Amino acid sequence: MIGIVTDSNSQLPPDLVARYEVEVVPLTIIVDGRELAEGVDIDADVFYDLFASGTPSVATSQPSPGQFAAAYERVAAKGATEILSIHIGSAISGTLNSARLVAGDAPVPVRLVDTNTSSFGISCCVWEAADAVRAGASIEEAATVAETVGASVGNVFVVSALDLARAGGRVVVDEASVAEGIPVLSLDGGDLKVVATVEDVDAATEAMAEYCTRAELGDRLRIAVGLADAGAGVLSQALEDRVAHHPSVVEVVHYRIGPSVGVHTGPGTVGAFFWPVR
DSSP states (O other), X not given: OXXXXXXXXXXXXXXXXXXXXXXXXXXXXEETXXXXXXXXXXXXXXXXHGGGGSOOOEEEEOOOHHHXXXXXXXXXXXXXXXXXXXXXXXXXXXXXXXXHHHHTTSSSOEEEEXXXXXXXXXXXXXXXXXXXXXXXXXXXXXXXXXXXXXXXXEEEEEOSOHHHHHXXXXXXXXXXXXXXXXXXXXXXXXXXXXXXXXXXXXXXXXXXHHHHTOGGGOSOEEEEEEESSGGGHHHHHHHHHHHHTSTXXXXXXXXXOOHXXXXXXXXXXXXXXXXXXX
């Protein structure tokens, strides 16, 4: 039996957590000096409500090795004889290193996967790997599936709180271009790049949809559309409507942009992940 572990930066929806019995190790969200476990002590609604009366000091911290040790013990206690541990890219976070420090001492063998992506991109890897396990794949075959998806999954998003992304040190933008409009962004490895600059919601919708459905990506795509809070609802719905009718899109799913991503992007963010269907 192969057990699956991931981290909370994956934004893995509760229905997928339950479907595949995934153990989710929480990142720590630091709010004005208070340390809170993502998905345990703080969820998306509580996090974004903090911005209603100002801009709190927010940051993230990777899970400790001890948290991973406890997670591996729980999964083994449920009957797993092997563990597939799929995580945020090592170029983005030290989470995978925390897991690596204790993987060798786990009760059962642990196969670590560096997805080289973040947020729902990790969920894409977990989802496809879990399906492969259900279909009878070995742990190495499932790990290869996760790594392949991680290498092929793309992303695009618009943030309202660009200052938070800059504070995270990951935005490399031409200030003049930002002054001219709204930057449409994509995370490439550990860096953000501007893929378009637009003037309004309609143009943002079109730019994001075109980026998700480029011809070179293939003719069978799965797309996940995520939003931070209610303030992002108009753009999120417009993007979903636009991509759902594209001939290459076979499925559109939804996710919530949680605190460990919102720390860098803030309220009003809309994003999409897209990947070829195997």
